[in-house]
Amino acid sequence: MPGKTRVTDVIISCYAMSGIRDYRETEDAIYFGVPEPLIDPQSMAFRSHAGVLNDMAVSHRLSLAVGRHKFGMPEDSAFAIRRIEASAGRHGTAMAREIELHFEVTAKRYGAVTGLKTVLLIGGATGRAVTTTFDVIPSALATFVRRERKFLDFAEVAMGGTEPQLSIIAEGRFRYHPSEGDRVSDGRRVDHVPALTLIDIAMSVAENGSPGTAGPSLWAEFFSYTDPRISFDILTEAGSMIFVQNDKRVAIVGKDESGRRNSPG
Known part of the structure; x- marks a missing residue:
């Protein structure tokens, strides 16, 4: 077989x-x-x-x-x-x-x-x-999209920071600056922040006092490419964590179906 x-x-x-x-x-x-x-x-x-x-x-x-x-x-x-x-x-x-x-x-x-x-x-x-x-x-x-985003050289160019940065900018709103490690998958550089890394970031933020997403069940939806070269905001709302980059919602992570039904959009 x-x-x-x-x-x-x-x-x-x-x-x-x-x-x-x-x-x-x-x-x-x-x-x-x-x-x-x-x-x-x-x-x-x-x-x-x-x-x-x-x-x-x-x-x-x-x-x-x-x-x-x-x-x-x-x-x-x-x-x-x-x-x-x-x-x-x-x-x-x-x-x-x-x-x-x-x-x-x-x-x-x-x-x-x-x-x-x-x-x-x-x-x-x-x-x-x-x-x-x-x-x-x-x-x-995929090559066309990278060219449009001026990121054809993603595999050769390292990100500026070696460590990610997380800051609180308002109640229930965080700003996250990705690091090189946030766009590495299985030891290789990719041209985006992978979906599972975004979930991992949500869990990390949750451990700092946001609505819990690290339980045995969770869900996530991804609407757009997340550029590792640009910071993004994380908003907590209705038991979910919403990722926003360039004023555009790119992903949402939640811990149960009730949060999913009540999520915006």
Whole structure:
């Protein structure tokens, strides 16, 4: 099974495990077991060590690796997270080391996949479901956007600050100046502040007294590119944290569905 080879390669190279067991695959899902719980290397760079963020990182990594293979997406295509939700509770199988990953193509253009939804199910009594919706962006379009933003040299140019800066500018409003580390993903520079990093920043701000977002369940939506070269504001409202850059809302992170229903926009 080519899919089994792809998953095994990820488990061995990224999680330092000997392999997987009981792999099976259907048209829209894969199932397998692992010898130990998956701790994603990307989560080691996050400020928060909350399990929910680690599971989001695992879902992101497996979704990209398997999704590209399963639907024939070019390796140089970009995946942009538009929505991500994690809910705690018993999901899937009874064993915490059992993994399910389900796929749904949500959009196509000229026969190419441009939208993908995945659901990662981690079993066990304290398991979790992570649902992620991606836009799939062709390499040529990603290059065009970088050119328009005058950031074609993003991989060669370091950000000015080595440490991020957070300041309070009003009650319930913070200003965040990104650092070089805020746009590094798996050791590589990217041209934006990644979605999971924005969630991690929200958790960090929450720990400083804002509405809690670090619980076992949370959700986030991303509306626009977040430029790592420019500061952005974080507003707390209705149990959610709203990210604003250049007077434009770019993301929102919340801890439950009630906050999502009451969020602005």
